Amino acid sequence: xxxxxxxxxxxxxxxxxxxxxxxxxxxxxxxxxxxxxxPRATQQSGAELPKAKKxxxxxxxxxxxxxxxxxxxxxxxxxxxxxxxSRDCMEAYQREHATExxxxxxxxxxA
Numbered sequence: 001x002x003x004x005x006x007x008x009x010x011x012x013x014x015x016x017x018x019x020x021x022x023x024x025x026x027x028x029x030x031x032x033x034x035x036x037x038x039p040r041a042t043q044q045s046g047a048e049l050p051k052a053k054k055x056x057x058x059x060x061x062x063x064x065x066x067x068x069x070x071x072x073x074x075x076x077x078x079x080x081x082x083x084x085x086s087r088d089c090m091e092a093y094q095r096e097h098a099t100e101x102x103x104x105x106x107x108x109x110x111a
Contacts, residue, residue, distance in 0.1 A: 056083035
């Protein structure tokens with residue numbers, strides 16, 4: 001009889017533990033479903049996050065810079081618009097390309 005009593009007690013506690021685990025899982029999955037799809041900052045403040053800005057690489061120094069703060073230069077030879085991090089980089093690019101286009105037989109550095 002003692003064996004049957006221990007077995008039933010064991011089954012009872014296993015069932016209780018399984019029920020508690022099932023309830024905890026339901027609580028956490030429901031809480032996670034409510035938070036899916038909305039960024040944490042939006043949940044807290046209610047404001048939209050700013051959109052990411054497109055970055056352009058400076059052809060002289062390689063720095064990435066946003067379009068709204070970059071120094072822009074449109075080349076007459078190509079239709080592309082170049083973006084520079086500063087006026088110094090823009091002037092260096094113009095000087096470098098002015099010597100290339102002047103017809104001199106100078107060899108570029110690293111060539």
